[in-house]
Amino acid sequence: QKEVEQDPGPLSVPEGAIVSLNCTYSNSAFQYFMWYRQYSRKGPELLMYTYSSGNKEDGRFTAQVDKSSKYISLFIRDSQPSDSATYLCAMSWGNFNKFYFGSGTKLNVKP
């Protein structure tokens, strides 16, 4: 079983839609949860970073962590074609020296 599971997609939505991206994980020791966006031929770009459970909002992006279910989500409101990319979840425990990544979900927002 992989440490982090993520549906690879692709996920195709019309412009303006609300997008929901999810990851599940198996290690209850994870405390830090991150979402990265990766455009083709580029490096991952940090979008959201949360500690422990709860919600965090930043503009059109909302990250949710449910530690009891070992489940994290990223919501994108009013999606734009420029949001088309691969979204990677990542998580780590306290010492933070090693991230565990999901395989990424490819998102396509159609104009």
Add this chain to the structure above:
Amino acid sequence: NAGVMQNPRHLVRRRGQEARLRCSPMKGHSHVYWYRQLPEEGLKFMVYLQKENIIDESGMPKERFSAEFPKEGPSILRIQQVVRGDSAAYFCASSPDGTGNQPQHFGDGTRLSIL
């Protein structure tokens, strides 16, 4: 550009040659991490280094792979006697410290192709 710099962006090697990948961390960052990404897969941790020290190399293959982060200059990931299976994108990330409240920032990677 004060971001993480990796070079070369693309590297082609024949089987049996050596590959050297370089990473300069963000200004003020002294912690470097190397990851490997295969097509349609997530990033796999390889090694974590601080200046002149390897902190965690649990993700590094036991043979042919080595990494260093000298006092002066970039971090180097070295792959000796490359094989076809080494073809991948290699990403470097950096952080200002190794504590839990500083996320990692990534470079744009080196794409290694083995002929």
